[in-house]
Amino acid sequence: MSKRSTKTTVHFRRPFSLPGFPEPFPGGEHVVETDEEAIEGVSFLAYQRVLTLLHVRGKNGPGMTVTAEPGDLDAALARDAA
Numbered sequence: 001m002s003k004r005s006t007k008t009t010v011h012f013r014r015p016f017s018l019p020g021f022p023e024p025f026p027g028g029e030h031v032v033e034t035d036e037e038a039i040e041g042v043s044f045l046a047y048q049r050v051l052t053l054l055h056v057r058g059k060n061g062p063g064m065t066v067t068a069e070p071g072d073l074d075a076a077l078a079r080d081a082a
Helices: 070-081
Strands: 003-012 028-038 047-056 064-067
Touching: 003 070, 047 070
Parallel strands: none
Antiparallel strands: 003 028, 028 047, 047 064
16 A cells, blocks of 8 residues: 655644643644555545644643644634634
8 A cells, every 4th residue: 555644834823722632732833744545446546644743842842743633733723824
């Protein structure tokens, strides 16, 4: 099965929250890593997302990596932009 991984950087102007996490994450730039696998049995090349990781920078030290739902991350970015 073919796999691919992409990394993008997102920017939050202020602290943001995601469902399932009690504390807000700090604003700033964070890396989003998305892993996808090829869908077999279709007549064209297509991928489905299997994992989205958010690499959060720490406020005053090392950060952490959390699993994020893409829709929750998109909603947090939209709230930040409003």
